Amino acid sequence: MSKSKYCPDPTLKIGEKLHGFHVLRIEQIPDIRVTAYETKHKKTGARVLHLHCDDKENLYSIGFRTPPEDSTGIAHILEHSVLAGSEKFPLKDAFNELARGTLQTFINAFTYPDKTIYPVASQVRADFFNLARVYTDLVLRPRLLKETFYQEGHHLEFEDLEDIESNLKISGIVYNEMKGAYSSPDALMYKSIQENLYPDITYAFDSGGDPDVIPSLTYEQFKEFHRSYYSPTNARFFLYGNISTEDHLIFLKEMLSGFDRVEINSHIESQKKWEKPRNEHGFYPIGKEDDLKRKTAVNMAWMMAENTDHETVLLLRIVSGALVGSAAGPLRKALIDSGLGEDLSPVTGLEQNLKQVAFAVGLRGTDPDKTERVEKLILETLRKVAETGFERELIEGVLHRTEFRGKEIVRSRMPYGITLMGRAYHTWLYDGDPLVGLKFPQIIEKIRKKWEEEPQLFQKIVQKWFLDNPHRLLSIMEPSKTYTEEREEIFRKKMSRLKASLYREEIEKIGKESLSLRKMQMEPDLPSALATLPRLKLSDIPRTIETIPIEETTIAGITALKHEIFANGIAYLDIAFDISDIPEDLQPYLPLLGKLTAGVGAAGLGYEEMAKRIVLKTGGLWCNLVTGMTTDGKDNWQKMIFRVKALHRNVPDAVNIVSDILTEGDLSDEERIRDLILESKNNLHSSVIPSGHLFARRTAAAALSVPAYRDEQWNGGTQLKLLKIISDSFQDQKGDIREKLSRLRNIVFGKDRLVLNLTADSEGIDLITKSINSLAGRLASGGSRGVPSIPELHLQHRGIAIPAQVCYVARVLPAPTYSDPLSPILMVLARQLSSSYLYKRIRVQGGAYGGMSQYDPMNGNFSFLSYRDPHLVETLKVYNDAIDFISGNKIEDEDLEKAIIGTIGLLDKPMDPSGRGYIALIRNFAGLTDKDRQSFRNRAFDTSTESLMEAASRLLAPAVKSSSVAVYAAAERLSKANEKLAPKLEIETLV
Numbered sequence: 001m002s003k004s005k006y007c008p009d010p011t012l013k014i015g016e017k018l019h020g021f022h023v024l025r026i027e028q029i030p031d032i033r034v035t036a037y038e039t040k041h042k043k044t045g046a047r048v049l050h051l052h053c054d055d056k057e058n059l060y061s062i063g064f065r066t067p068p069e070d071s072t073g074i075a076h077i078l079e080h081s082v083l084a085g086s087e088k089f090p091l092k093d094a095f096n097e098l099a100r101g102t103l104q105t106f107i108n109a110f111t112y113p114d115k116t117i118y119p120v121a122s123q124v125r126a127d128f129f130n131l132a133r134v135y136t137d138l139v140l141r142p143r144l145l146k147e148t149f150y151q152e153g154h155h156l157e158f159e160d161l162e163d164i165e166s167n168l169k170i171s172g173i174v175y176n177e178m179k180g181a182y183s184s185p186d187a188l189m190y191k192s193i194q195e196n197l198y199p200d201i202t203y204a205f206d207s208g209g210d211p212d213v214i215p216s217l218t219y220e221q222f223k224e225f226h227r228s229y230y231s232p233t234n235a236r237f238f239l240y241g242n243i244s245t246e247d248h249l250i251f252l253k254e255m256l257s258g259f260d261r262v263e264i265n266s267h268i269e270s271q272k273k274w275e276k277p278r279n280e281h282g283f284y285p286i287g288k289e290d291d292l293k294r295k296t297a298v299n300m301a302w303m304m305a306e307n308t309d310h311e312t313v314l315l316l317r318i319v320s321g322a323l324v325g326s327a328a329g330p331l332r333k334a335l336i337d338s339g340l341g342e343d344l345s346p347v348t349g350l351e352q353n354l355k356q357v358a359f360a361v362g363l364r365g366t367d368p369d370k371t372e373r374v375e376k377l378i379l380e381t382l383r384k385v386a387e388t389g390f391e392r393e394l395i396e397g398v399l400h401r402t403e404f405r406g407k408e409i410v411r412s413r414m415p416y417g418i419t420l421m422g423r424a425y426h427t428w429l430y431d432g433d434p435l436v437g438l439k440f441p442q443i444i445e446k447i448r449k450k451w452e453e454e455p456q457l458f459q460k461i462v463q464k465w466f467l468d469n470p471h472r473l474l475s476i477m478e479p480s481k482t483y484t485e486e487r488e489e490i491f492r493k494k495m496s497r498l499k500a501s502l503y504r505e506e507i508e509k510i511g512k513e514s515l516s517l518r519k520m521q522m523e524p525d526l527p528s529a530l531a532t533l534p535r536l537k538l539s540d541i542p543r544t545i546e547t548i549p550i551e552e553t554t555i556a557g558i559t560a561l562k563h564e565i566f567a568n569g570i571a572y573l574d575i576a577f578d579i580s581d582i583p584e585d586l587q588p589y590l591p592l593l594g595k596l597t598a599g600v601g602a603a604g605l606g607y608e609e610m611a612k613r614i615v616l617k618t619g620g621l622w623c624n625l626v627t628g629m630t631t632d633g634k635d636n637w638q639k640m641i642f643r644v645k646a647l648h649r650n651v652p653d654a655v656n657i658v659s660d661i662l663t664e665g666d667l668s669d670e671e672r673i674r675d676l677i678l679e680s681k682n683n684l685h686s687s688v689i690p691s692g693h694l695f696a697r698r699t700a701a702a703a704l705s706v707p708a709y710r711d712e713q714w715n716g717g718t719q720l721k722l723l724k725i726i727s728d729s730f731q732d733q734k735g736d737i738r739e740k741l742s743r744l745r746n747i748v749f750g751k752d753r754l755v756l757n758l759t760a761d762s763e764g765i766d767l768i769t770k771s772i773n774s775l776a777g778r779l780a781s782g783g784s785r786g787v788p789s790i791p792e793l794h795l796q797h798r799g800i801a802i803p804a805q806v807c808y809v810a811r812v813l814p815a816p817t818y819s820d821p822l823s824p825i826l827m828v829l830a831r832q833l834s835s836s837y838l839y840k841r842i843r844v845q846g847g848a849y850g851g852m853s854q855y856d857p858m859n860g861n862f863s864f865l866s867y868r869d870p871h872l873v874e875t876l877k878v879y880n881d882a883i884d885f886i887s888g889n890k891i892e893d894e895d896l897e898k899a900i901i902g903t904i905g906l907l908d909k910p911m912d913p914s915g916r917g918y919i920a921l922i923r924n925f926a927g928l929t930d931k932d933r934q935s936f937r938n939r940a941f942d943t944s945t946e947s948l949m950e951a952a953s954r955l956l957a958p959a960v961k962s963s964s965v966a967v968y969a970a971a972e973r974l975s976k977a978n979e980k981l982a983p984k985l986e987i988e989t990l991v
Contacts, residue, residue, distance in 0.1 A: 545933045
């Protein structure tokens with residue numbers, strides 16, 4: 001094997017046998033700078049893949065094939081339950097203990113339709129092996145107590161836990177999580193297509209669980225599923241980072257000791273191909289006040305190639321990208337321009353997390369009577385593409401974007417190792433080559449060569465896998481005003497019948513068992529059980545902050561920040577305009593200005609041509625609206641930031657594209673403007689139920705500060721209502737909308753409002769610097785900041801009616817900002833409440849999927865939140881009780897240390913190159929210096945139990961009177977809650 005200067009030198013040899021493992025393969029992948037080792041454990045047959053590199057954020061994961069045979073959610077409930085505890089670590093919730101008291105940079109588990117994966121990550125070697133040790137034992141040797149099954153899965157209890165005369169109900173964390181999922185139109189759309197496209201195999205079932213089916217799962221079935229699939233023989237260990245492969249093998253030898261190879265049949269069958277297309281019809285919930293018109297979604301989906309046929313799958317990815325991946329895609333353009341619907345369906349694109357990949361495309365915001373026209377348009381467009389082919393620029397753009405994604409180091413919410421893990425598991429879980437999805441440049445080069453030899457290559461793909469493929473599904477999803485109410489009524493009657501059928505002794509038994517479960521949940525773990533977990537000490541953690549390189553300068557007379565950071569041949573440019581003085585009547589239109597600027601035509605080119613340029617020459621171009629307080633809390637800042645990223649060779653073109661859209665954007669294309677408004681409206685609307693806690697937090701926080709007000713105005717319910725109004729009356733208001741956007745553009749895009757932010761290695765920074773002159777020369781002079789616009793703020797208790805079977809409950813309190821001496825204490829306090837009091841009361845006992853507190857020192861607020869919560873009034877009481885509890889009770893030293901460690905872990909979350917440059921820019925706007933950050937870190941380290949109590953009693957308890965509440969829930973739940981609440985919620989519809 002030839003060595004690469006970019007990858008770590010190999011330390012093992014192919015064929016070598018050590019520590020019970022056989023080295024099967026060693027391969028260097030220079031484009032992502034890793035040396036890959038594939039090994040196999042001789043005794044158990046466990047497979048191991050390690051990507052060795054210089055990244056200090058090491059990732060460890062165990063994956064199993066776990067094909068369900070029903071929709072009881074057995075794989076999902078087991079994913080929650082194995083992490084509760086094992087014989088070696090006999091806790092009630094080991095996962096939460098690890099999350100709250102380690103420096104983990106990622107800890108979670110994922111249930112897919114056919115596999116379950118358990119990843120953890122840390123930047124500290126000792127912490128990493130502690131996490132991996134506990135995770136391995138939890139997964140392979142869990143206790144699986146009956147109480148854990150009841151808590152995480154499902155159990156019967158009474159609405160009033162101590163009154164057996166009250167109504168019977170079902171509770172359970174996964175049960176309530178999936179009730180939330182089954183309230184989401186997008187989730188129901190995905191579910192319907194998957195289950196009907198693969199009706200004869202495991203994908204016909206919901207691995208997450210159908211709330212109507214979950215209660216039929218027995219404890220015995222639950223335990224048997226673990227016995228069947230959770231063995232090292234069925235396991236694939238994925239490792240990533242700078243720890244040596246041999247060190248991992250030594251560790252795994254210990255972890256796998258005592259296990260033998262077993263007979264396991266976890267093979268995922270392939271769906272037999274149909275001989276003719278099929279149709280299916282479903283429904284999703286909307287509010288009672290909503291109009292049924294233009295609310296239907298019509299989709300077409302095809303089952304395609306086996307996932308292990310990576311070349312074909314990549315060809316299908318390229319074709320998918322060319323058809324619908326940009327505004328220039330012929331299928332996307334035909335559907336949007338047809339006027340048959342409002343925008344593309346959210347399921348549009350290629351789905352690779354299945355054994356046989358699928359492609360779906362469709363329209364939402366249409367009507368059932370347009371179904372045949374939508375289907376005909378899709379097929380006619382595909383026939384035209386198959387006959388005439390794609391424009392070369394379109395294919396080149398998709399190839400470029402594919403190369404870009406393979407090259408870019410991305411670490412946002414999840415580690416970069418998770419991204420690579422997903423690519424490996426795509427094929428590995430189906431016995432394919434785990435490395436094939438990591439070598440984009442090689443495969444793309446192969447495809448380019450094939451394309452040159454066969455110019456009609458992509459047309460033939462369209463013909464074979466779309467037009468000649470009878471395994472096609474037409475899916476219609478209609479809105480229903482009674483969907484949620486009908487399900488709730490069926491459930492109430494079912495519970496009533498069940499209770500009526502029970503003997504008195506059985507009813508009393510349910511009451512006793514639920515009280516016993518609650519008692520168990522309330523009891524703390526034994527100190528001896530807690531002591532089994534390996535722990536870091538505060539003294540093991542560096543007290544010094546990590547800094548980001550920054551050089552303040554000017555480029556072409558414009559203030560600029562430069563961050564010289566390795567970015568694997570990619571350069572990032574942020575163009576930030578000050579918008580703090582925008583008049584109040586124009587503020588709500590800023591998100592539209594950002595969306596349209598990046599999405600319309602410019603410099604004499606239509607939007608399709610601009611879309612081709614963007615795909616061909618950039619890795620992405622988008623706009624963020626960002627706001628926050630200064631560190632001293634005396635002022636606030638508001639910015640519109642256009643962000644673009646490009647390979648070094650394309651930097652001049654990328655900057656020219658940005659120059660064109662900022663200075664010569666086309667606001668005359670009314671149809672394009674309408675389409676982008678509809679797309680924005682639908683995207684925001686569909687995100688409400690999956691992210692209801694964030695919308696609730698925005699709604700409540702908007703009463704407390706200007707930055708929070710702006711965040712809600714730009715990204716919350718206020719923005720959704722505006723988009724609904726202007727989309728409904730676009731024909732009458734289009735002139736006024738264009739006039740507002742033109743005014744905004746003239747105000748915002750001025751040179752004097754501008755700050756530039758450059759992130760790349762030295763070569764990339766030089767390339768951007770040289771290209772900026774063209775942008776600077778084209779931007780208008782002037783535009784200096786005027787008097788800040790200050791909106792009126794009012795405390796509020798609001799209930800937002802949404803068609804959901806669960807609640808999202810938020811209470812937000814005013815709090816000090818970053819420079820206050822108690823601000824680090826509040827961050828530790830939020831961590832402590834989230835991982836202890838709120839976690840136990842709202843999630844463990846209440847059955848919600850999540851209960852948490854968050855302190856935001858950059859915006860000066862402290863939030864209490866719940867997610868997919870079966871309760872409302874009770875949750876608001878828990879929030880008040882939490883403040884009383886932490887104000888009047890000293891926490892144990894061990895719990896305090898865990899909270900501090902968890903807080904430091906949050907502060908030390910690793911970032912990718914783009915994120916590091918971006919956060920440095922945000923800190924600059926806030927006036928946050930490295931000296932401030934070091935002081936904040938020091939005070940967090942020095943938090944005492946007394947200072948926690950002081951922060952709670954002096955800052956939080958009095959702030960309750962000036963806090964705001966927002967609840968997103970069904971209208972009936974809100975009205976019922978108002979019978980008990982004081983002050984009452986002001987109930988309104990979402991739109």
